[in-house]
Structure formats: C-alpha cells, structure tokens
Amino acid sequence: MNKTIELKKDVTILFAGDSGDGIQLTGTQFTNTNALFGNDLSTFPNFPAEIRAPQGTLAGVSGFQLHFGSIEIYTPGDDCDVLVVMNAAALKANLKQLKQGGVIIANIDGFDPKNLKLSKYPDGVNPLEDNSLANYKVFKLDITKMTKAALADSGLGIKEIDRTKNMFVLGFILWMYNRSLDNSLNYIKEQFKKKPEIVEANTKVLKAGYHFGETSETFMTRYQVEKATMKPGTYRNIMGNQATALGLIAAAKKAGLQLFYGTYPITPASDILHELSKHKKFGVKTFQAEDEIAAVASAIGASFGGALGVTASSGPGIALKGEAIGLALMLELPLVLINVQRGGPSTGLPTKTEQADLLQAIYGRNGESPVAVIAAQSPSDCFDTVIEATRLAVEHMLPVFFLSDGYIANGAEPWKFPQSSELPTIKPVFATINSKTEDGKYLPYKRDEKLSREWAIPGTKGLEHRIGGIEKEHETGNISYDPANHEFMVKMRQAKVDKIADYIPLQTIDSGGAKGKLLIVGWGSTYGSITAAVKQALAEGLEVSHVHIKYLNPFPKNLGEILNNFDKIIVPEMNNGQLVRLLRDKYLVPAQGFNKIKGIPFTAKEIKDKIDEVLAN
Amino acid sequence: MTEITATSTAYTSKELVTDQDVRWCPGCGDYSILKQVQTVIPELGIPKEQLVFVSGIGCSSRFPYYMETFGMHSIHGRATAIASGLKAARPDLSVWLVTGDGDALSIGGNHLIHLLRRNFDVNVLLFNNQIYGLTKGQYSPTSEKGKVTKSSPMGAIDHPFNPLALCLGAESTFIARSMDRDPIHLRTILKRANQHKGTSMVEIYQNCNVFNDGAFEVFTEKSSKAEETLFIEHGQPLVFGANKNKGIKLDGFKPTIVELEGNSVNDLWIHDETDRVKASILTRFFDDPAKEGHLPRPFGVFYTENRFTYEEAMEQQLQESLSKGEGDLDALLRGNNTWTVA
Ligand SMILES: Cc1ncc(C[n+]2csc(CCOP(=O)(O)OP(=O)(O)O)c2C)c(N)n1
Ligand code: SF4
Numbered sequence: 041m042n043k044t045i046e047l048k049k050d051v052t053i054l055f056a057g058d059s060g061d062g063i064q065l066t067g068t069q070f071t072n073t074n075a076l077f078g079n080d081l082s083t084f085p086n087f088p089a090e091i092r093a094p095q096g097t098l099a100g101v102s103g104f105q106l107h108f109g110s111i112e113i114y115t116p117g118d119d120c121d122v123l124v125v126m127n128a129a130a131l132k133a134n135l136k137q138l139k140q141g142g143v144i145i146a147n148i149d150g151f152d153p154k155n156l157k158l159s160k161y162p163d164g165v166n167p168l169e170d171n172s173l174a175n176y177k178v179f180k181l182d183i184t185k186m187t188k189a190a191l192a193d194s195g196l197g198i199k200e201i202d203r204t205k206n207m208f209v210l211g212f213i214l215w216m217y218n219r220s221l222d223n224s225l226n227y228i229k230e231q232f233k234k235k236p237e238i239v240e241a242n243t244k245v246l247k248a249g250y251h252f253g254e255t256s257e258t259f260m261t262r263y264q265v266e267k268a269t270m271k272p273g274t275y276r277n278i279m280g281n282q283a284t285a286l287g288l289i290a291a292a293k294k295a296g297l298q299l300f301y302g303t304y305p306i307t308p309a310s311d312i313l314h315e316l317s318k319h320k321k322f323g324v325k326t327f328q329a330e331d332e333i334a335a336v337a338s339a340i341g342a343s344f345g346g347a348l349g350v351t352a353s354s355g356p357g358i359a360l361k362g363e364a365i366g367l368a369l370m371l372e373l374p375l376v377l378i379n380v381q382r383g384g385p386s387t388g389l390p391t392k393t394e395q396a397d398l399l400q401a402i403y404g405r406n407g408e409s410p411v412a413v414i415a416a417q418s419p420s421d422c423f424d425t426v427i428e429a430t431r432l433a434v435e436h437m438l439p440v441f442f443l444s445d446g447y448i449a450n451g452a453e454p455w456k457f458p459q460s461s462e463l464p465t466i467k468p469v470f471a472t473i474n475s476k477t478e479d480g481k482y483l484p485y486k487r488d489e490k491l492s493r494e495w496a497i498p499g500t501k502g503l504e505h506r507i508g509g510i511e512k513e514h515e516t517g518n519i520s521y522d523p524a525n526h527e528f529m530v531k532m533r534q535a536k537v538d539k540i541a542d543y544i545p546l547q548t549i550d551s552g553g554a555k556g557k558l559l560i561v562g563w564g565s566t567y568g569s570i571t572a573a574v575k576q577a578l579a580e581g582l583e584v585s586h587v588h589i590k591y592l593n594p595f596p597k598n599l600g601e602i603l604n605n606f607d608k609i610i611v612p613e614m615n616n617g618q619l620v621r622l623l624r625d626k627y628l629v630p631a632q633g634f635n636k637i638k639g640i641p642f643t644a645k646e647i648k649d650k651i652d653e654v655l656a657n
Numbered sequence: 658m659t660e661i662t663a664t665s666t667a668y669t670s671k672e673l674v675t676d677q678d679v680r681w682c683p684g685c686g687d688y689s690i691l692k693q694v695q696t697v698i699p700e701l702g703i704p705k706e707q708l709v710f711v712s713g714i715g716c717s718s719r720f721p722y723y724m725e726t727f728g729m730h731s732i733h734g735r736a737t738a739i740a741s742g743l744k745a746a747r748p749d750l751s752v753w754l755v756t757g758d759g760d761a762l763s764i765g766g767n768h769l770i771h772l773l774r775r776n777f778d779v780n781v782l783l784f785n786n787q788i789y790g791l792t793k794g795q796y797s798p799t800s801e802k803g804k805v806t807k808s809s810p811m812g813a814i815d816h817p818f819n820p821l822a823l824c825l826g827a828e829s830t831f832i833a834r835s836m837d838r839d840p841i842h843l844r845t846i847l848k849r850a851n852q853h854k855g856t857s858m859v860e861i862y863q864n865c866n867v868f869n870d871g872a873f874e875v876f877t878e879k880s881s882k883a884e885e886t887l888f889i890e891h892g893q894p895l896v897f898g899a900n901k902n903k904g905i906k907l908d909g910f911k912p913t914i915v916e917l918e919g920n921s922v923n924d925l926w927i928h929d930e931t932d933r934v935k936a937s938i939l940t941r942f943f944d945d946p947a948k949e950g951h952l953p954r955p956f957g958v959f960y961t962e963n964r965f966t967y968e969e970a971m972e973q974q975l976q977e978s979l980s981k982g983e984g985d986l987d988a989l990l991r992g993n994n995t996w997t998v999a
Binding site for chain 2: 267334499
C-alpha cells in the first residue's frame with residue numbers, strides 16, 4: 041500500500057489508560073526509541089494516587105506524556121497532538137489536553153457499557169459514537185481483539201494475553217512515527233529473559249501492532265520527526281530521581297567518602313532509594329529507617345563517623361526532620377537533605393508536583409537555623425546540582441538542602457552525560473593530630489577562612505571531643521549559656537552560610553539581555569516552561585529576559601544588581617509566592633508573583649501569555 | 658578517612674575525665690554510674706579514640722560531656738537512631754548510648770525497638786529514674802500508676818512500661834538490669850554488655866534524689882535489699898533472702914518462692930541466660946514490692962543470644978557485591994542505552 045509520510049518538527053503524544061494497562065511502559069519504550077533515534081525530548085508521567093484504583097474509573101487513570109522533536113525541547117508539551125486512550129475514563133480525564141483537530145486513538149474494547157458507566161458517562165452515551173469528538177480525528181481500534189488474534193495459538197491464558205495489549209499500541213505507534221522495532225525487541229528479550237513464552241508473545245503482539253499500521257486502510261499517513269541538532273556528544277535518557285542517585289554516587293566518589301543514605305519511603309522520593317540500593321558495588325550503604333526522624337538522625341550519625349550522610353524525603357517527611365536538621369547545623373557536620381517536593385500541606389497531593397517547600401527549607405526550623413539551599417531545574421540537572429549540594433555540605437561543613445520536585449523527579453530528558461574525570465573534585469578537610477593547639481588542646485570549632493571547621497572523626501587518635509545541640513562556646517564547643525556567646529554564635533552560623541556566596545558562581549542570564557523592560561525570575565522545575573516562553577517572546581522581538589536561580593540560600597552576589605536592571609520582575613512559581621517574598625525582602629524590588637498551584641507544571645503558553653500581558657501594560 | 662595506625666589501649670580512669678564541671682545535683686545517682694563506667698572502660702582494651710558516647714536529652718544524657726572520648730549530645734529520643742547510622746558507617750567503633758527512661762521509652766520508643774530488632778552492636782545504658790529529671794519532675798513512662806508529680810497531682814493514670822519485657826519483645830539479644838548503688842554489680846554488668854556482640858540493653862536503676870528520691874530504696878537499702886532483690890547468674894539457682902534462705906521454683910510456668918529449708922537447691926530454677934521463655938518470665942518479676950506475696954526484683958543478665966548484627970549483614974552484602982568487581986563510575990553514568998550526535 042502506498043502511504044504518505046508527513047514531516048513534523050515536534051509532536052506531543054499522551055498515552056493514557058488504566059494503571060494496569062502498561063501505559064508507563066509503552067511511554068518509556070517509545071521515549072527511548074526516539075531518544076536513540078536522536079530526537080530532543082521531555083517526558084512527564086502522571087500517576088494516580090491510588091496504587092490499584094478500581095479498574096476503569098477516573099481515579100485509576102495513568103498517563104505518560106512525551107514531547108519529542110527535531111527542534112530544541114524544553115517541556116513535555118502544553119497540549120497534545122495525539123491522545124492514545126485505552127478506555128473511556130482515560131479519554132474523559134485527558135480530552136481537555138488535546139489540541140483542536142488532534143488525533144485520538146481509542147481502544148474500543150475500553151468503551152463498552154461497563155467502562156462507560158465506570159467513567160460516569162450518562163446512560164447510553166458513548167463519546168466514540170455520538171459525534172461529540174467531531175473536532176478531532178478519531179481512530180477506533182479493537183486492540184483487545186487484535187491482540188487476542190495475534191496470540192490465538194500461543195496457549196496463553198486470557199489474563200496473560202490481555203497484559204500484552206500495550207505492546208500492540210507500542211508497535212502501532214512505532215509504525216506511525218516510522219521508527220524501528222529493534223530497541224523494543226531488545227527490551228522484551230532482556231526483560232523476560234527467564235520466560236521465553238512471554239518473550240515470544242510480546243514480540244508477536246508488538247509486530248502485530250506494527251503490521252496493522254502497515255496494512256490498515258484507515259491509516260494512510262505516517263509521520264517523520266527528524267533528528268534534533270544537539271550538541272555533539274554521547275547521550276542517554278535520564279529521569280530526575282535517577283540522576284539524583286547517580287549524582288550522589290559520583291559525589292561520594294569524588295569526595296573519597298563512603299555514601300550513607302538514610303531514608304523512609306515516600307512518594308515521589310522513593311525511587312532514589314530504589315536506585316541507590318542497587319549500587320552496593322560502589323560501597324553505597326542504604327538504610328531504610330523506621331521513620332523520617334530516624335532517617336535523618338542516622339545520616340547525622342554516619343556523617344559524625346566520617347561518611348557522607350544523605351537523607352531524602354518529601355514535604356511531610358521533611359517536616360519531621362526539622363529538629364534533627366537543627367542539630368546537624370549546630371554540630372556543623374555535612375548533611376545533604378533532599379526534598380523531592382510534592383503538593384502540600386499535610387499529605388496534600390502525593391503524586392502531584394509543587395514548589396511549596398522553599399520557605400520550609402530556608403526557615404522551617406526552630407531558632408535561628410540557617411542552612412544552604414539549592415535547586416535543580418531539570419531531570420538531568422539533578423545530577424550536577426546534587427553534586428554541588430555535596431560539595432557545599434562537605435567543604436563548608438553544614439546541612440545543604442537540595443530541592444527537586446515530582447515533575448523533574450519523574451520526568452526524563454536526554455543527557456549528555458559527563459566523563460567521571462570531568463566532574464569537580466570535592467575536598468573534605470579532616471582534622472589530624474596536627475590540628476591541636478600548641479598547648480595540646482583540640483578545638484573542634486576552630487574556623488578557617490570559610491568560617492568552616494575541620495571534620496574530626498572518631499578513631500583519630502588524640503582528637504577526642506564532644507559536640508552537641510546545646511549552645512556551645514566559640515571554638516571549644518563546650519556548653520555555654522553565656523548571653524554574649526549565644527548572640528555571637530547565632531551570627532557566626534549565619535555568617536558561615538552567607539560566606540558560601542564567595543564560593544559559588546555568579547548568577548547568569550539564561551536568555552535575553554542584561555537590562556530591559558521585563559525579567560522573568562524562576563527557580564527549580566519551571567525552567568523548561570519559562571525558557572520555552574521567553575525564547576518565543578524573544579523571537580517575536582519582545583524585550584524580556586530570563587534568570588533562573590539555582591542558589592537560593594545564599595543568593596549569588598550579583599543577583600541584586602541584575603534585578604535592578606529591569607523595570608518589571610515577574611516570578612512564576614508553583615506555589616502561592618515564596619521566592620518572590622525572598623527577593624522582595626532581600627532586595628526591596630517590586631517583584632510580582634505569577635502563581636500556579638494546581639499540582640501540574642506551568643505550560644509555556646501560560647507564561648508567554650503573562651509576558652504579553654505585562655508588556656502590553 | 659584517616660588511617661588508624663597507633664592505638665592507645667593503655668589509659669587510666671582519670672584520663673577519661675574531662676575538664677568540664679559535672680552539673681548533676683549533688684547526690685544524684687548519675688555520679689556513681691559515671692564513675693563505674695570510667696572505672697570499667699580502661700579494663701576493656703578498647704583504644705580511647707575508638708570510643709564514642711552518644712546520648713539524647715535529659716539529665717543522664719549530659720554524660721558524654723564528662724567522658725574524655727568522642728561524644729555527641731544529640732536531641733531528645735534520637736540517640737538510638739544516630740548511633741545506628743554511626744555504627745552502620747563505622748562498624749569498627751565502640752559505641753555507647755546513654756539515655757533516660759523518658760528519652761528511650763517515651764519520645765524515643767520507636768527508635769529503641771528498631772535498634773533492638775536490628776541488633777546494631779552498641780551498648781545501651783538506660784538510666785531509669787522513673788521520672789523526668791531535666792524538665793523538673795513530671796511522671797515518666799516508667800513511673801508507677803498513681804504517682805503524684807507536678808503533672809499528675811491526683812496521681813498518674815498511665816500504666817507504666819516494664820522496660821526489659823518491652824525490650825525482649827522487641828527482639829533484644831541482651832537484656833540486663835543493675836543499679837547505681839551497687840558499684841560492683843554495675844561494673845560486672847557493664848563488662849558483660851561490652852562483651853556481647855549486638856545491642857546490649859542495660860537498665861540501670863538510678864536515684865533522682867531531687868524529684869523521685871527513694872524510688873528504688875527497697876532494692877538498694879541494706880535493710881530490705883536482700884529480701885527484695887534477686888541476683889541472677891548463669892548456671893546458678895535462683896536464691897535470695899538475708900540468709901540466702903529462699904529460692905524460686907518453677908511450677909510449670911509459674912514462679913513460686915520456696916524456703917530452702919526442706920527443699921533441695923537442685924529443685925530450684927537454675928538461671929539459663931539463653932532461655933528466652935524463662936527470661937520472659939523473669940522480666941515479669943515486676944510486681945509492686947508492697948504487695949503481699951510479691952516476687953523479688955531480678956538483677957543481672959536476663960537473656961543473651963547470638964544473632965547477626967545489622968552492620969555485619971550490611972558489610973556482607975557490600976562485600977558480596979564488591980567481590981564481583983568494584984563499581985565503574987563511567988559505566989554507571991553511561992547506562993545501557995546511548996546514542997551519539999556527531
Ligand atoms: C523535642 C523535645 N521535647 C521535649 C524536650 C524536653 N525534655 C528534655 S529532657 C526530657 C525528659 C527527660 O527525662 P529522662 O529521659 O527520663 O531523663 P532524666 O532527665 O530523668 O535523666 C524532656 C521532656 C526536649 N528537650 N526536646
Ligand atoms: S534532677 Fe534528678 S536526675 Fe537530674 S541531676 Fe538532679 S538528681 Fe539527677
């Protein structure tokens with residue numbers, strides 16, 4: 041059959057179905073194939089909060105969005121070009137995401153009366169039949185039936201056959217975008233190594249899906265998305281939490297330290313634990329504690345012993361760690377604190393994303409308790425940023441918050457991974473017998489030019505000393521209730537954090553000029569949407585710039601200067617206005633918040649519209 | 658990490674004293690415990706720099722400041738968790754944990770039970786004074802029912818914990834009881850605790866002479882001690898009384914007091930530290946000394962068991978993984994699927 045091929049610069053596709061439909065796998069496989077082909081891309085999986093919500097219901101819908109292209113890709117895409125739905129609930133939950141005129145590929149088996157009822161369509165209404173989708177191109181496929189047909193002689197049971205449906209979808213989509221099956225075939229072989237009959241079944245169904253595209257008369261057009269022009273180099277695909285885990289292993293190695301990771305499971309941070317626990321051959325010790333308090337406390341204990349103590353959680357768990365973080369900053373031990381933020385307060389929106397823990401990281405403890413805070417801006421940036429968090433913690437001897445969020449933690453993008461030799465070396469300063477004063481005393485809190493102290497670990501002969509959370513005397517570390525000493529020490533701990541500004545890079549401007557009418561200031565995972573919006577605005581000739589702040593406490597030294605060069609400052613955040621407060625407080629600038637608190641990231645369009653609106657006034 | 662070359666196992670008790678003024682109330686039982694620890698430690702052959710004392714918050718938890726070793730005075734209830742991380746990272750250290758009844762059993766109860774089941778090789782010294790000392794006299798989770806304190810003017814209505822029964826239930830591999838007022842016994846128990854590989858739980862009855870004076874008087878005062886206490890030793894019959902004239906016999910699972918006159922020592926319960934069921938019965942020797950027909954309170958090592966420590970298991974998995982070749986960072990960063998853009 042003669043089919044036409046249409047060229048596309050970029051495509052956003054959303055796979056949606058029941059949690060049990062294997063949607064995440066289909067999405068990941070298609071992503072990897074495109075990545076290997078050479079597209080730039082960005083993904084966003086969207087999980088339901090319930091592990092096994094009743095099948096067919098709206099609560100059980102799981103989604104995986106992929107934006108890939110031959111152009112630079114900054115976000116998983118605002119609206120979709122293509123929506124693949126395995127059942128009625130998936131359509132209902134995601135239709136608003138589809139562009140007018142977009143493509144719907146629907147599995148008609150998922151639109152039977154039972155599914156329609158579960159997804160709460162009114163009696164007798166089937167959206168596939170009632171013309172309500174007239175504005176879209178709808179393709180109805182009986183995926184269940186075709187899968188069954190493909191496996192008719194396989195001898196497999198109905199359940200097992202049904203489980204391979206997602207391979208049919210994958211095969212078909214690979215055909216539609218003119219991609220090779222090889223990567224997925226390899227995956228199947230590897231994944232089901234021990235079950236040859238399952239390998240065979242999945243292979244058959246995958247090929248059936250592909251073949252269906254080839255022979256079907258309904259589909260006369262295939263699409264081609266050419267390779268992106270990316271910086272030369274070798275790439276891989278990486279998710280945020282995975283990048284965080286690899287970054288920790290790399291940082292420990294570069295610091296010559298044992299990595300100790302104490303944590304308690306919580307969405308969306310648990311995958312860091314899963315990843316790290318696989319890498320024992322790097323000497324990684326993971327400790328699944330009884331709660332978050334024990335998790336942070338164990339990391340503090342490990343740091344006291346001379347290991348790199350790391351703990352991770354999400355909002356509610358970080359709240360539990362508060363007191364111990366205060367202890368770590370009093371002890372002046374290195375501690376890397378990871379917060380993969382999710383919607384709050386309380387249990388909030390566990391599987392949704394938010395940036396609402398910035399003020400918690402900076403202020404959320406009793407007393408005057410400054411710690412350093414830095415944030416990652418994309419999945420692969422988690423790698424560099426967590427290494428930087430480790431560098432600050434170890435070289436400045438204090439707790440450092442590394443902020444990530446559900447969006448970048450689960451999102452993926454191509455990563456031009458570095459060689460280990462290119463990574464920065466981290467230099468811990470251990471106390472030795474020579475650290476003693478002339479009269480043979482050891483002063484555990486004697487400070488260097490960074491206002492940091494040496495790391496005196498148990499086992500070092502002659503350096504026996506005591507540290508604790510009670511206010512201590514300058515240098516000796518002995519308990520002290522002296523009023524003047526307390527004020528001195530509070531200011532000292534603040535000065536120590538402020539001093540970090542001398543050891544971090546100056547703030548750069550991401551896009552646009554150094555002066556102008558409007559500056560967009562962001563932090564964390566909004567990077568992609570802001571970049572896409574600002575680039576578009578610049579292409580339209582608008583006078584706008586973008587600054588993205590990685591170092592949130594302390595701020596880079598030149599930040600105030602940059603802010604003062606603009607007439608207006610807008611701060612988009614997935615919270616009710618947190619960075620904007622910090623900027624107003626510190627620099628007395630008339631920065632304005634632009635907030636979205638819906639558990640989902642900004643679209644580039646939302647930010648672009650805001651730029652247009654502000655510049656029009 | 659610094660290489661440990663020369664060690665220093667030869668030091669005196671005096672060298673374990675710090676230059677800090679001890680701030681406990683005069684007469685507090687903590688003094689004696691500190692003294693016994695400082696006396697015993699030099700005999701254990703542990704290099705001084707390998708010793709770490711970790712504590713929570715409470716009067717007792719000030720302890721590390723008075724020990725010329727490595728030490729950390731941490732936060733309320735969490736010393737157990739801190740020691741777990743320390744021991745996981747540094748199995749080579751000798752870690753001692755000092756805690757109070759409030760610190761260990763109230764705010765830190767959760768961490769305590771998990772420390773015990775994981776069996777980290779640390780020595781826990783639980784100073785039980787049946788009161789909150791540092792916060793000036795509220796009832797604690799070990800205060801007896803009806804206890805009148807600042808926070809329970811009509812008497813505490815909480816049912817108290819039986820600490821050793823709790824610990825045994827939490828899969829403890831070593832439980833023992835001693836007291837501040839019996840230095841010789843305390844020193845023996847401290848040595849035993851140090852010998853045990855795994856978490857050693859030592860409950861020490863400690864007099865808080867300011868807020869709960871005399872809580873353990875019946876066990877410590879000469880006039881009543883012999884009748885009210887039962888010093889247990891492995892392989893020895895359970896005998897007590899002023900003239901060692903009483904013994905304990907097991908009637909099925911029921912312990913009964915018998916007069917030795919007319920009864921053979923051979924019929925008595927012979928203490929077996931490795932018998933978990935009997936240890937469990939022993940922890941139940943916990944009734945009110947004022948009650949008619951009550952059993953004497955046992956002191957000594959109740960139970961001990963050899964079980965893999967957490968840090969050993971952790972090291973073993975690590976070594977097992979390392980034996981297949983040390984991790985290659987570049988291979989890790991590269992992953993399984995790459996593509997090259999020219
Ligand atoms: C988080 C927290 N809550 C409460 C306190 C107050 N506090 C300090 S010590 C203590 C109880 C101490 O009792 P115990 O552990 O029995 O030790 P003791 O002082 O009797 O030796 C309390 C409630 C605290 N320091 N921290
Ligand atoms: S209050 Fe009690 S426990 Fe605390 S130091 Fe004084 S006597 Fe000892």
